Structure formats: structure tokens, C-alpha cells
Amino acid sequence: MADARTTQPVLTAREAGWCGCRECGRLNLPDAAVCTLCGMRLQKDPNLQAVWAWLAAGVVAYIPANLYPMLRTSTLGRQQDSTIVAGAIELAEMGSWGVAAIVLIASVLIPVSKFLVIAYLAVTVQRGWPVRGHLRYRLYEVVEFVGRWSMIDVFVVAILSALVRFNMAATIAPGVAAFSFALSVIFTMLAAQNFDPRLLWMTRGPKTA
């Protein structure tokens, strides 16, 4: 852009009386409901209720995902249930440290830090804490990018139970946790998507216009 990196105060579409579209950038009249170019629903008075709701649902679904078995392995009549963490420990005992780390990062570290980051961002916006927009936006970007990768463990369960089945010495079946874990990931992805990043750049929190 021609006037990049200038120090003049930034004029936002909102301040200029327009309603900018989050999908295509088109300026819409402030009373429009959907964008005139792409047809996306316009978020005008951005509120955080949907974010909190999806986040709460995600946290609730994450609890049974860790308590109940993810995998049910039956070897020659013996049945063995393993939770997410137990499965990772088992991998580490087999000597596959790298893969154990991938599983732990994808199914424990990523979801938990995602809960914390979304909650932190929502609180800073609600309280109007003066945190720099750039820093918070980086956090938001990372959370949005990384969220879908927590699905790895669900897919692992799917692949294992497809391959190791009837007529074989061992059978692997998905446990209840696979279901609630998938739900948890979906809910937190929705929470991140419902979070409007433009809120992070408003200096004094969302104005109740």
C-alpha cells in the first residue's frame, strides 16, 4: 500500500459509519443484515456470548474424553481399555517417544491451551484490558490454526479399528471418549470461529452502540 506504516490514527470502517464484512472486506451500510457482495451474515454488535457458550460446551465434553476409554483392545479374549493419556504412555513405553509426544501435544496440550487462550482473549476484551492488538491477534491466529490438529487421536482410533478387526487375534474398537473428544474439538473450533478478531483491536473494548 502507498501509505503503509504511517503513524496517523487508524480510521476503521466502524468509526467511518460502515459495517465491514469479515469475509470479503466489502463496506456495507450499517443497517444491512448480510453483506451485499458475499452474502455472509454481518456481525455488528459483536458480543462474546456465543464464544463463552461454545467454549463451555467444549470444556464439558473434554472431561469425559479424558476419563473414559478411547480405545478398547481385545487380544485373545482379554479386554483392555486405554484412555488418551494411557495410550500415549503405552507408546512411550514401546520406545516411540516422538509419536507419544505428538499424541500428547495434539490431545492434551493443544486443547487445554486453546481453552485458556480463548478464555483469556474473551476476558481481556470484556474487561477492556490494555493489551496490544498485535500480540493478542498472534495468539488468536495460533489458536485458530492449531485447533483442527487435535482431531489426530480421533482419526487414529478410526484407522486402528478399521484395520484391526474381526477374525484377527486382536480387535480394536472405539470407546466413548472418541465421541466426546471429537465433540470437544468441534465445539472449541466453533468458539474460535465465533470470536471476532476485530474486537482485539478496539482500544476500549466493545462499545455498546
Add this chain to the structure above:
Amino acid sequence: MTAAARTELPVAQEGLIACPTCDALNRAGAVQPGARGLCHRCGTVLSAPRKSAMTQIVMLSATALVLMMMAIFLPFLEVSAAGMTRQGSVLDAALSFAHGVTLPLTLAVTAFIIILPALRLSLLIYVMAPMAFGWYPARHAIRAFRLSEELRPWAMAEVFMIGVAVALVKIAGLASLHIGLAFWALVALVLVNVISDSFMCRLTVWRTLEQRSRS
């Protein structure tokens, strides 16, 4: 200046766009092919016109679609243990939840690894192909592109691939494994997807759609 701006709307709609991530007003257009226009506040890429980017996206999407068909229907792993051999395709993996309480999960997994990626690729081809030839956008191209954008986070082919790798290690102790053709198709698919996504700038496509459908 800002105080007056709030009441009188002096800013013309033409030639300006709002940055989707920080809402700052930016001048649209006037970016040389090959260069990138960044938002002056947050640095989000606002336009990245490239010569024949549309053609490249169409080609790559078509490639990805073919690779996906291979990845879905060919066996991607072969397990043999205790004299029994079993082949598994991606389709089998998706359908493995089809019994009992986990039935809804079947639908979700099938959607994430097969239906949504395939739908998104088809939509991209539908939107881009007429424009790559320099024609007017196809009917409902705008709606199709919006849908493909909404699908983007939910198409998880590359996540599935890491899942395959983890499953390989887990199962290695139980049985002997052979990697099938579909596995390599999946690897290629992920690479093609990454390249295709780096070629595509969402806002540039929207500006092009806007200009072409108006004239």
C-alpha cells in the same frame, strides 16, 4: 477528522475495503502483479494478485480431486498377523464407527476426511475455472466461493495423514504392515493442498468476483 467522519460518512464506498481482521480502512487495488498489499495496521494480506493464479488453482484442485479418489478407494494399509491379511482403505476407516453408540461419529469422520474436502475442491474448480479462462463467473459463483471458505477449517485431510502415521507406529507391534498406494496418494494430496492454499488469496478472489460480475 474522525469526529466528522462518524456523522457524515465522507468516506466513499468505492475503492476502499475494511480489513477482515482489524476493521481498518484500506485502499483496494493498485497492487502490482506478484506484489502483496498488506493492511497498514495489522499486516493481514489484503491483495496478492498473481499472473494466472486462477489457472494454477484450478489445475491443483483438479489434481487434488483425482488424488483424493485414489486415496479413498485404494487400500492404504495392509496388515498381516497370525496368517490373516487385512486391507484397509480410507473408506473403511471412516465407516469403522458404524456400529452402536458411535454412529454419529461415523458421519462426522466421513464428512471431515471425504465429503467436505471433496466438496470444497469441486466448489473451487466451479468458481475458478470460468474466471481462469477470462469468462464471466458461473452462476452462483459467489455463493459457491463463500461455502468453500466456510468449509476450509473443516476439511481435515492433512490431519488425517498424521493420524495414519501415528496409527502405523501403534500397530507395528501387533502385526506386520505394508503401506499401500493410497497412502502415497494421500501424501501427494496434502502437498498439493498446501501449495494450492498458498496460491489463493481470499480477498483477491472476492475483488475479482466483484469486478467481473458487475460488468
